[in-house]
Amino acid sequence: MLFERLPVQLLLSPERERLVQFPFVAAIDVPAGLQSLLEVQIIEDTAYLTANAPFPRTRLYAQAIDGNATVPLDVESLEGVQVPPMLRVHLPGDVAGERDERAESRSNDDPAVDMIQLTRYAAQMLYAPARLLPALPGVRQEAVDQSPMVGLYRGGEIETAPLGAWSSGSLHVTAVRFTNRTGRAIDLELDMRWLRGQWIAATPQHWHLSPHGSEADTTAVYLVSDRPFPAVPLWR
CATH class of the missing domain: 2.60.40 (Immunoglobulin-like)
Incomplete structure (x- = not known):
């Protein structure tokens, strides 16, 4: 950095x-x-x-x-x-x-990877053991503000904060932490239609969030875009 x-x-x-x-x-x-x-x-x-x-x-x-x-x-x-x-x-x-x-x-001269490879790489960087972290030619890490952000997911029930960002060619993927802030006794299903922003794809690590305070109240969502994360408009 x-x-x-x-x-x-x-x-x-x-x-x-x-x-x-x-x-x-x-x-x-x-x-x-x-x-x-x-x-x-x-x-x-x-x-x-x-x-x-x-x-x-x-x-x-x-x-x-x-x-x-x-x-x-x-x-x-x-x-x-x-x-x-x-x-x-x-x-x-x-x-x-x-x-x-x-x-x-x-590294910019290396061939760009596709959306699936880029998302899989981001997931490995977050969850794979350190000794197994991959090296993927053509992918570079980007700086991203990890502060909690407001407005990415409608309703105010989920807290979001970027964890890391990577890019390859014209594609960018940002791993975002989603945390359930409610005390609901049932799982809170992640409905991607409630996601604001112009995204090519959105892939959750897990599709359900348990009530706040449980071990499964947090997951990562991988957002693919055609521009860096800070430049994606969140108007829709």
């Missing part, structure tokens, strides 16, 4: 370590209220983060020990999500970032 003023979105899954590599030797100050929930170990330019339990989004700061750079991190821990085991953060103009940009440019 290239840091350009916007905070780096860092999603964690409880009890699973995630590495963050910076272009500098870093120090991260964990606030007292989060110290029992988040373990942070730093070796040179790499931070090893492990969430002990779910916790809401919290702003941390990775500071270069020489004082020349600061990167804000919006850290959140959620049950039932899969994230890549490592995230590399680059600053504009650093050599490693330029090398990665050249690699991404080369």
Whole structure:
């Protein structure tokens, strides 16, 4: 990820370590209220983060020990999500970032995958064990704001928030977390006709959501579009 003023979105899954590599030797100050929930170990330019339990989004700061750079991190821990085991953060103009940009440019020359392959890849990135995460030529990860959003699903009974986004050719897929906010004693069926936006396809990981507070009150929905997620109008 290239840091350009916007905070780096860092999603964690409880009890699973995630590495963050910076272009500098870093120090991260964990606030007292989060110290029992988040373990942070730093070796040179790499931070090893492990969430002990779910916790809401919290702003941390990775500071270069020489004082020349600061990167804000919006850290959140959620049950039932899969994230890549490592995230590399680059600053504009650093050599490693330029090398990665050249690699991404080369990946753009790979043949584009179809909608089914792209959706399957997104599901694997969320749910597959870290050791089995696939590499699919022609697919690149996109930055996406993981803040909860209003208006994606009609009725206000379901909370939605993007989890990750990927693209290939002219196709884009965004994995969105759907959480049932009601206390209904019966399953809440996901009716895609209640979904706002111009989508080519919408595929839920599970077709039913149990009442709020149960283990099955959350699922992921994969939305395929012909443009990046933030550019999809939600007018219909």
